[in-house]
Amino acid sequence: MTRLWRWLGIAVIAVPVAFFIIWALWDNHPLFLRTLLNGVTLAALYFVVASGFTLVFGLMRNVNLAHGSLYLLGAYLGWVVGQITGSWLLAVAAGFVVAALVGLVLQVGVFRFMPGQDLRQTMFTIGLSIVLADIMLWIWGGEIYQFDPPALIFGKTPMPLIKSYPTYRLVLLATAIVIGFVLWWFLNRTRVGMMIRAGVDDRAMLAASGTNVQMVFAITFAIGAGLAGFGGVVGGTALSISPGEDVRYLLASLVVVIVGGMGSIIGAAFGSLLVGITEQFGLAYAPTYGVVFTFVVMTLVLAFRPQGILGRKA
Amino acid sequence: MDEKRRLLGRSVIGAAVAIALCGAVHAQDTIKIGVVAALEGPFAAGGQDCIRGAELALKEMNGMAGGKKIEFIKGSSDATPDKAVNATRKLVEQDKVQIMIGPLSGDEGIAVKNYSKTQPGVTFINGSSGAQATTLVDPSPNFYRFHTEGAQWMVGLGEHALSKGYKKMYLIAEDYGFPYSQVQGFMASYCAKGGHIVGKSWVPLGTKDYSSVVAKIPNDIDALLVVLGGSDAVNFLTQYEQAGGDKPMVGGTITVDQTVLNFKGKRRESLVGTPSAGPMADVLDTPEWKKFVAGYKANFKDGFPSPSLFAYLYYVSTRSALEGLNAVKGDLSDGQKKYRAALQKLEWNGPAGPVKIDENRNGIGTTYITEVVKNADGSLASKVIKTIPNVTQTLGLSKAEFQKMGLGSRDVPSCP
Numbered sequence: 001m002t003r004l005w006r007w008l009g010i011a012v013i014a015v016p017v018a019f020f021i022i023w024a025l026w027d028n029h030p031l032f033l034r035t036l037l038n039g040v041t042l043a044a045l046y047f048v049v050a051s052g053f054t055l056v057f058g059l060m061r062n063v064n065l066a067h068g069s070l071y072l073l074g075a076y077l078g079w080v081v082g083q084i085t086g087s088w089l090l091a092v093a094a095g096f097v098v099a100a101l102v103g104l105v106l107q108v109g110v111f112r113f114m115p116g117q118d119l120r121q122t123m124f125t126i127g128l129s130i131v132l133a134d135i136m137l138w139i140w141g142g143e144i145y146q147f148d149p150p151a152l153i154f155g156k157t158p159m160p161l162i163k164s165y166p167t168y169r170l171v172l173l174a175t176a177i178v179i180g181f182v183l184w185w186f187l188n189r190t191r192v193g194m195m196i197r198a199g200v201d202d203r204a205m206l207a208a209s210g211t212n213v214q215m216v217f218a219i220t221f222a223i224g225a226g227l228a229g230f231g232g233v234v235g236g237t238a239l240s241i242s243p244g245e246d247v248r249y250l251l252a253s254l255v256v257v258i259v260g261g262m263g264s265i266i267g268a269a270f271g272s273l274l275v276g277i278t279e280q281f282g283l284a285y286a287p288t289y290g291v292v293f294t295f296v297v298m299t300l301v302l303a304f305r306p307q308g309i310l311g312r313k314a
Numbered sequence: 315m316d317e318k319r320r321l322l323g324r325s326v327i328g329a330a331v332a333i334a335l336c337g338a339v340h341a342q343d344t345i346k347i348g349v350v351a352a353l354e355g356p357f358a359a360g361g362q363d364c365i366r367g368a369e370l371a372l373k374e375m376n377g378m379a380g381g382k383k384i385e386f387i388k389g390s391s392d393a394t395p396d397k398a399v400n401a402t403r404k405l406v407e408q409d410k411v412q413i414m415i416g417p418l419s420g421d422e423g424i425a426v427k428n429y430s431k432t433q434p435g436v437t438f439i440n441g442s443s444g445a446q447a448t449t450l451v452d453p454s455p456n457f458y459r460f461h462t463e464g465a466q467w468m469v470g471l472g473e474h475a476l477s478k479g480y481k482k483m484y485l486i487a488e489d490y491g492f493p494y495s496q497v498q499g500f501m502a503s504y505c506a507k508g509g510h511i512v513g514k515s516w517v518p519l520g521t522k523d524y525s526s527v528v529a530k531i532p533n534d535i536d537a538l539l540v541v542l543g544g545s546d547a548v549n550f551l552t553q554y555e556q557a558g559g560d561k562p563m564v565g566g567t568i569t570v571d572q573t574v575l576n577f578k579g580k581r582r583e584s585l586v587g588t589p590s591a592g593p594m595a596d597v598l599d600t601p602e603w604k605k606f607v608a609g610y611k612a613n614f615k616d617g618f619p620s621p622s623l624f625a626y627l628y629y630v631s632t633r634s635a636l637e638g639l640n641a642v643k644g645d646l647s648d649g650q651k652k653y654r655a656a657l658q659k660l661e662w663n664g665p666a667g668p669v670k671i672d673e674n675r676n677g678i679g680t681t682y683i684t685e686v687v688k689n690a691d692g693s694l695a696s697k698v699i700k701t702i703p704n705v706t707q708t709l710g711l712s713k714a715e716f717q718k719m720g721l722g723s724r725d726v727p728s729c730p
Contacts, residue, residue, distance in 0.1 A: 030529075031529055031530060034525075034526070034529035035526045035529055038523070038525040038526045038529065039526075041525075042523055042525075144545040144548050144549075146548070146552065154556070155556070156556065156557065156558045164557075164558055165557075166525070166553075166556035166557055166558075168556065169525070169556075239522045239523055239549060239553075240522070240545065240548060240549050240552070242545050244520070245522075248522070279523070280523070280525070280526045281526070283517065283521070283523070283524075283526045283527060284526035284527070284529060284530055287489070287515050287516055287517050287518070287527065288489055288516055288518075288724075290517075290518060291518055
């Protein structure tokens with residue numbers, strides 16, 4: 001009986017989606033394919049930022065609501081480095097390093113003293129994000145910044161069926177896939193990855209077996225924060241950076257991690273795809289209500305699978 | 315003890331009389347004017363320039379109007395209607411201002427107009443908000459707008475687009491009141507003269523990723539009509555360029571501003587020749603405009619390189635309020651009856667053309683059609699190519715014709 005209900009539930013969602021796809025392909029297939037590709041590449045950007053968030057929030061259970069501020073800080077400082085050196089690659093590196101350093105300071109200086117205290121962590125990081133947002137507004141003002149990527153990855157690439165597609169977004173997609181694979185490999189196949197997972201499950205036991213738990217956690221936090229800063233420069237190149245982006249990416253990361261399941265890299269990939277594709281299809285086919293669809297997806301997932309698509313039961 | 319208490323009593327009475335006298339003297343010599351602008355939130359930079367515009371108008375008259383000293387009391391909003399009403403309410407009810415100037419943005423204006431109906435003793439003068447409905451739907455007898463609004467700013471741009479051979483266009487605009495008005499101002503004449511807007515994309519304000527909107531733009535069009543604010547416009551242009559788009563563009567009043575002209579993308583060159591329209595232009599060849607710009611630059615070292623649209627509109631509004639006071643020699647008695655009659659009749663030469671109002675107390679003014687040109691040093695600027703005087707709120711149509719069309723919205727007007 002329960003199995004029947006589940007199949008019914010899936011059918012209620014899948015049948016209209018299937019009809020929509022058939023109609024959209026028949027109506028204007030280049031638009032459909034382009035929108036799909038846009039959704040996937042936007043998902044790539046969300047994944048880069050949210051995978052850092054899932055490391056910190058999902059795995060280590062540190063509520064870091066300043067993740068968006070790290071994104072924006074990495075982007076701004078990356079922009080400064082890019083202006084001085086004239087190199088886009090150095091800007092990307094700077095974004096990662098700066099955010100990772102700030103993350104390291106946060107873990108060693110703050111989060112170490114409040115493990116497991118969600119409310120204190122929340123209050124602290126909200127306060128921090130407000131302060132950082134104001135400082136950044138003070139230094140860089142309300143203007144719009146954009147990065148100039150190397151000419152090689154700017155412009156368009158010829159594609160079958162849809163003629164051409166912006167090269168940079170394809171590069172973004174490839175980058176996200178590489179990051180996703182490396183992270184998965186790091187967590188599941190390396191010694192440090194094993195330590196991280198062990199530390200999350202039972203910190204005292206890991207410490208007793210002679211591992212420096214604080215060190216392990218500091219490294220994890222730094223990588224998570226660094227990915228946010230990296231995302232800042234990469235995302236600032238695809239779109240642009242301006243005040244308010246911090247909140248946008250924090251919200252996107254939260255939705256992605258909740259939909260995908262906390263602490264799972266593959267879950268974050270699934271979540272990003274779902275959120276990115278929904279957002280782009282909303283914008284193309286029903287622009288006025290585009291924003292709503294993302295939250296409809298989140299509500300549906302929370303209603304039927306509260307732990308997220310690939311999340312473990314708490 | 316008794317002696318002491320009596321002394322205290324006398325002192326209190328004496329002090330009260332002294333304060334009352336001072337107050338009376340104060341009230342005779344000064345007129346309090348409240349100024350509300352959005353000094354917080356997304357329009358904070360523009361809001362600051364509003365205040366500069368208002369202060370410039372007062373400074374030019376040496377802080378006096380109608381033989382009385384003028385005192386500004388400032389209030390701040392964050393561009394949301396409730397915050398604007400709260401700030402206005404505080405100035406009116408607590409500080410007892412006699413004249414109110416503000417607010418900045420469209421929806422705020424409608425909210426303050428509604429509040430003005432509950433305060434018939436105070437005269438409200440719109441700051442820079444440009445929603446059509448403020449003065450067109452259910453106008454308030456003590457609410458004045460001396461400048462023109464969003465739809466009026468686009469009058470004539472439709473004909474200009476047609477003269478450039480743009481017969482089929484696609485619209486990309488933000489989904490709220492001000493762009494609705496702007497698009498109506500454009501389409502009213504564009505549709506009537508045989509142009510076609512083959513499709514419309516209304517996107518949420520602050521959209522960053524336009525790639526799917528770009529994917530939707532059909533190939534068989536002549537040009538794009540883009541009514542987006544500064545940062546949204548930059549994002550759209552970059553992504554359109556990356557996707558290989560090459561159609562020319564026609565911009566709204568706040569689309570082709572300095573942020574867009576200075577943006578560092580590779581599509582900058584293709585902006586040359588982009589037409590746009592508005593109630594002013596960066597460069598006007600009249601003595602009034604030159605004097606206004608010179609005054610702005612001399613007084614505000616921390617201001618923009620040249621006065622923004624907001625500074626200009628607040629200047630016009632404030633100057634009108636002060637000119638009205640001059641006309642009645644500062645007489646605000648009898649429920650400000652004489653003052654309001656003077657405002658209704660007021661006509662003066664503003665920095666960008668004559669200032670006067672219609673029977674709904676909305677501005678009738680000049681609209682400038684501009685095009686982006688390249689300066690000798692490679693920088694881009696907008697240059698006036700056509701001037702349209704006496705633009706009314708019914709966009710040059712008769713009242714009946716305008717009412718048949720209705721106010722601008724997502725679907726009105728339509729000519730696919």
